[in-house]
Structures are given as structure tokens and as C-alpha cells.
Amino acid sequence: MIEERPLFIPEQNIVLEHNGDIDPEVLEDYSKIEGFTALNHVLTEMTPPEVIDQVSRSGLRGRGGAGYPTGLKWQTVAKAPGTPKYIICNGDEGDPGAFMDRNVMEAYPFKVLEGMTIAAYAIGASQGFLYVRAEYPLAVQRLKNAIRQMEKHNLLGKNIAGTPFSFDVDVRLGAGAFVCGEETALIASIEGRRGNPRPRPPYPAERGLFGCPTLINNVETFANIAPLLRKGAEWFASIGTEKSKGTKVFALSGRIARAGLIEVPMGTTLREIVFDIGGGIPDGKAFKAVQTGGPSGGCIPSDYLDMPVDYESLLKLGSFMGSGGMIVMDETSCMVDVARYFMEFCMSESCGKCVPCRVGTAQMYQLLTKIVNGDATLNDLALLESLCDLVRNTSLCGLGQGAPNPVLSTLRYFRDEYIAHIVDKRCPAGVCPVHKREHQEVNA
Amino acid sequence: MQPISTKPAPPSDDKRWRIVTATMRRHGFRPDALVETLHSVQEAFGYIDDVAMRFIARGLQLPPSRVYGAATFYNYFMLKPQGEHTCVVCLGTACYIKGASDLLAQLEAVTGVKPGETTPDKQVSLLTARCMGACGLAPVAVLDGEVHGTADAKSVSAKLEEWMRHD
Numbered sequence A: 001m002i003e004e005r006p007l008f009i010p011e012q013n014i015v016l017e018h019n020g021d022i023d024p025e026v027l028e029d030y031s032k033i034e035g036f037t038a039l040n041h042v043l044t045e046m047t048p049p050e051v052i053d054q055v056s057r058s059g060l061r062g063r064g065g066a067g068y069p070t071g072l073k074w075q076t077v078a079k080a081p082g083t084p085k086y087i088i089c090n091g092d093e094g095d096p097g098a099f100m101d102r103n104v105m106e107a108y109p110f111k112v113l114e115g116m117t118i119a120a121y122a123i124g125a126s127q128g129f130l131y132v133r134a135e136y137p138l139a140v141q142r143l144k145n146a147i148r149q150m151e152k153h154n155l156l157g158k159n160i161a162g163t164p165f166s167f168d169v170d171v172r173l174g175a176g177a178f179v180c181g182e183e184t185a186l187i188a189s190i191e192g193r194r195g196n197p198r199p200r201p202p203y204p205a206e207r208g209l210f211g212c213p214t215l216i217n218n219v220e221t222f223a224n225i226a227p228l229l230r231k232g233a234e235w236f237a238s239i240g241t242e243k244s245k246g247t248k249v250f251a252l253s254g255r256i257a258r259a260g261l262i263e264v265p266m267g268t269t270l271r272e273i274v275f276d277i278g279g280g281i282p283d284g285k286a287f288k289a290v291q292t293g294g295p296s297g298g299c300i301p302s303d304y305l306d307m308p309v310d311y312e313s314l315l316k317l318g319s320f321m322g323s324g325g326m327i328v329m330d331e332t333s334c335m336v337d338v339a340r341y342f343m344e345f346c347m348s349e350s351c352g353k354c355v356p357c358r359v360g361t362a363q364m365y366q367l368l369t370k371i372v373n374g375d376a377t378l379n380d381l382a383l384l385e386s387l388c389d390l391v392r393n394t395s396l397c398g399l400g401q402g403a404p405n406p407v408l409s410t411l412r413y414f415r416d417e418y419i420a421h422i423v424d425k426r427c428p429a430g431v432c433p434v435h436k437r438e439h440q441e442v443n444a
Numbered sequence B: 001m002q003p004i005s006t007k008p009a010p011p012s013d014d015k016r017w018r019i020v021t022a023t024m025r026r027h028g029f030r031p032d033a034l035v036e037t038l039h040s041v042q043e044a045f046g047y048i049d050d051v052a053m054r055f056i057a058r059g060l061q062l063p064p065s066r067v068y069g070a071a072t073f074y075n076y077f078m079l080k081p082q083g084e085h086t087c088v089v090c091l092g093t094a095c096y097i098k099g100a101s102d103l104l105a106q107l108e109a110v111t112g113v114k115p116g117e118t119t120p121d122k123q124v125s126l127l128t129a130r131c132m133g134a135c136g137l138a139p140v141a142v143l144d145g146e147v148h149g150t151a152d153a154k155s156v157s158a159k160l161e162e163w164m165r166h167d
């Protein structure tokens, strides 16, 4: 597959279109850039099944992590018996190192709401909730403002745009629990309970909020809807790769020259993202890995920089699309310490409902701590690997199931670093205490 | 899900309870108002104590254990009064890669307290967060609600020391 590629792939904007051109607090500004044309068209010219058909044919997949086909999800909720039906927009964005959804909610509140309203029409929902983390006060304020203005212009509320369709949206605040990004925990939280996940099935599409059929999509998923319907499914499907259509917004951070948000077609390579768009690694340091998928994701080493980024490729590499955080690491990062960092995160954020996750993450964290301190043996490493297997296969929700991933992926690509800590009592990156101790001994 | 006709009397004549009652009323005193109501107590009073939890329990007709269970589940809710000033250090991935743990260690040394604690003179609470959504500016510290990007230990320490000198 040798292909001439331009040095710099221009970013392509669907979600972030007209970046910076409009005032996110003024409805008229959004209308000027074709805002609400999709909604008006849908309400007056299309039947709900036609809308779902367009979304299905576009190939859009959920941007909240797992990449479930959006059209299929809409269809399931539309067909599910029971009323009322609810719509939830997942704006919890708990992955540390991810800030795409914050930006989308702050800069394009009307667009997110337009997407939700179209979805409500398509599946027959009358009430929607936007679940936003409390750490994003500006996003909350702008969304609330956008809801008020849309109500004033009869774009939300009773008989929208003079049609029989009615839909209301409320904002609900998260309260600093990572697990509440998981859909069943999020539903529990909106119902005013502790955010404990529950087993699926039944999926929220059948039994969700208050026991009713519920559609949950991510912020970026909803932000894709209006452009998709304005320009058509065929246009959308022409962007991206065979199985991953459209664009993806990524938050680039860490050891990178130009940190920030980017939106690129699915299938753009990591090299293009990190080097052409992100400007590479600063201070003359060498690229080591890029972490995607947050605490359930993995670290991808330089050998795979030419891999196109899409759902399947990332899974094949032992990582995960996640919500779109990309944290670049250079030679100054120790991969064992990175694995330990994520395990600490999962251990602290485990809701404690099931034993494999609650106890397993704590055990794995202790083993990783032993390794970075230079106190571990090869038996500990074997134990760590078997625990990874156990926790991954027996945890109740995605948090526990994904918790071993950072360990497994660093073991897969950087096993020599683990061995250096355990056998040679040495941290190749010079980060871990094992190294400092050795240093002190030399100095003594 | 049954709305009650009489709202419970607030624990004291502190006007801030009205905001809390208004939140419960807006949700028809339904149990699903719990998290929203806890938010409104925290916003009005800065933290959520037993008195507030009992008041919410009566208002929403929930067992106090449910209120306590939710208040303790969510990291965002404070069960103790905070200091005059707050310093939040982000420990999200981007900040971690850019040395947030060193920053935190130095601030612990300057204040003499651990994350989650307040200095004995009640001036400074040292807190941590999981990502402030400002990862491009890592490492990030938030001083009294104001985000400081590429935070270096020296300037943040200086600010904390200034706070601790005043009383």
C-alpha cells in the first residue's frame, strides 16, 4: 500500500465547522451558518424512519468510545415498546487528558441541541437530558442559555416550528465520578442515585431512564447529526475509511509541540497527527508512544505510527478509540509508571460494586508499585498478568473490563522496561524510585 | 414519585435554604432531584453537612442513608467546610506526563497538608482533580477558580504562601 500523501493533511471540519466564526451565545449567529436548516427540513419533509435511514447509511458510529453504529441504536430505541422515551446526551467526558466534548459544548451548544432534537424526532422522545460534568461551568452556562433561546424561538418546547412534535431538554450536572460516564451509571445518577453500573442487557435502549426506552449518545455524536443531514448520508460516508466514517476530533496533549484540538478524517495516520499537525516532539526528544482511549486504552509505540486511526486499527493494536484523548509521550516517560498511573486511576474510580474490579485493581496497583520501587520478582509479573486476564473477563462494567488495558499494552510493546525494573533494578527512563535508590548508592 | 403538598421547614432561618428548597420544588420534590439538590446545597453553603442531608431527606422523602450514600459517592461533594482559598492541582494524564506529581509534592511541602486537607489556619485547601479539560496547558493548577496553565511550583507556592500569611 504505497501511496503518495501530501506532507500536511488539511484538517477537515464537520463537528468544528466555522471554528471561531460565531458567537456561541447567540442563536441568530448559529442560524447564519445554516443552523437549524437540518432540523426544519427534518421536521417538515422527513418521516422518522427516513431520518434513521439517513443516519444508518452515513455509517456514523458513536464517538463516546466503543463506536456502536448510531443509526442502529436509534432504530432499536425507536422500535422499543413503551413510553415516554428519553434522550440523553453524554457530556461527562471523564477521560483524563480529553477535552473535545468540553470544546464542542462551549463552542457549539446549538449544534449539540439541534442534533439531540433531530434524534428525539427520529425515535419519538419527548424529554431529553444533557449530562455535563460539573467541572465544566462554562459549558453548562452556554447550554442552558442555548436551551432558553431555542425555547424562545419555538425550536424546543411545544409544537416545534409549528409541527405536532414537542421536545424539552434539561441539563443535569455530574459530580466528579468517572464511572458515571458509563451509560447505566449515568442513568442512575440522573435518577438521583449513586452512580453504580448495572449489568446489561437489558440495554438502556429497552430499559433506561426511569425504566423507559432511552437513547444515549455522546456529545460529538450528536454534533455530527445536523451537518450529516444537511449534506446527506452519501457525503458523510465518502469521508473516512471503510468501516469508520466521517471525522474524529482529537485532543492532542503531552509532549507535543502544538497541543490542542484537531479534527481529521478517520484513517489519518498517527504520524500525520503527531508530526504534521502536532509539530512533533519538542526539545529534541524522541517520540516514545501515544496513549489513546484513556484509562481503558493503551500506548502505541513508534513502530505503528503509520497505522491509520480508526476503531478497528486501534483495537488491533491493543488500544481503543475512546473519546479522543491523545497523550504523546517521549523518552522521559517510563511506561511502567504510566501503567501504574492508570491503575491508580481505575482503583480510585472503581465504584466498588463488583469484586474483580474493586479488589483486582488494588492488587494490580500494589504489584505495579512493587515493580517501580524495584521490589518485584518475575513471579509478581506473572501474577500481574493473570490478574489482568481475570479482571478483564469478570468485571461488571467497562471500567473494570478496560482497567488492565494500559498494563497489557505496555507489556506488549515495552516488556523490556518491566524486565529492567524487575531484574536489573533499573528504570530506563530515569523516573522511578528504583533508579533513584541505585543513584544514591553510587553516591554514598 | 408522589409530590408532597407541604414542604419541610428549613433547619434555620438562613436565607440560603430558600435556594435549596427552590431546587427541590423545581423538581416537584421527586427523589430524582437528589443530586441536583446536593449541588445546590454545596453552591449555597460551600459544603454539605448532616443538617443539610437530613433536610434534603425530609424534603425528598428519602431515607437519610440514601442521601448520605449519594453525598459520599460523588467526589465533587464536600462534607467539610473548605479553607478561605482553594488550590486544585490537576492529576490528569496530560498533567501527569508534564510533571504534576512533582508540583503537588512541592505544594504539599509548602502548605504542610495532604490533598483533600485544609491548613490549620483555615486559609488554604489543597485539592486534586482528574482533568480540568485544559490539557493543552498542562500542568494545570486552579487557584480560587482561576485556571493557571503551565503551572510551575515556584509561582504557585508564592501564591499559597501569600494566602497563608494573611488572616
Ligand SMILES: Cc1cc2nc3c(=O)[nH]c(=O)nc-3n(C[C@H](O)[C@H](O)[C@H](O)COP(=O)(O)O)c2cc1C
Binding pocket: A061, A062, A063, A064, A065, A066, A067, A068, A090, A091, A092, A093, A094, A095, A178, A179, A180, A181, A182, A183, A184, A216, A217, A218, A219, A221, A323, A397, A398, A399
Ligand atoms: C467507565 C466508562 C466511562 C465512560 N465515559 C464516557 C464519557 O465520559 N463520555 C461518553 O460519551 N461516553 C462514555 N462512556 C461510554 C458510554 O457508556 C456510552 O457507550 C456512550 O455514551 C454512548 O454514546 P455513543 O454511542 O454516541 O458513543 C463510558 C463508558 C465506560 C465504561
Ligand code: SF4
Binding pocket: A179, A196, A197, A349, A350, A351, A352, A353, A354, A355, A357, A358, A395, A396, A397, A398, A399, A400, A401
Ligand atoms: S467494574 Fe468496577 S466500576 Fe464497574 S461495576 Fe464493577 S466495581 Fe463498579
Ligand code: FES
Binding pocket: A096, A097, A098, B090, B091, B092, B093, B094, B095, B096, B130, B131, B132, B133, B134, B135, B136, B138, B139, B140
Ligand atoms: S490532564 Fe490536566 S487539564 Fe486535562
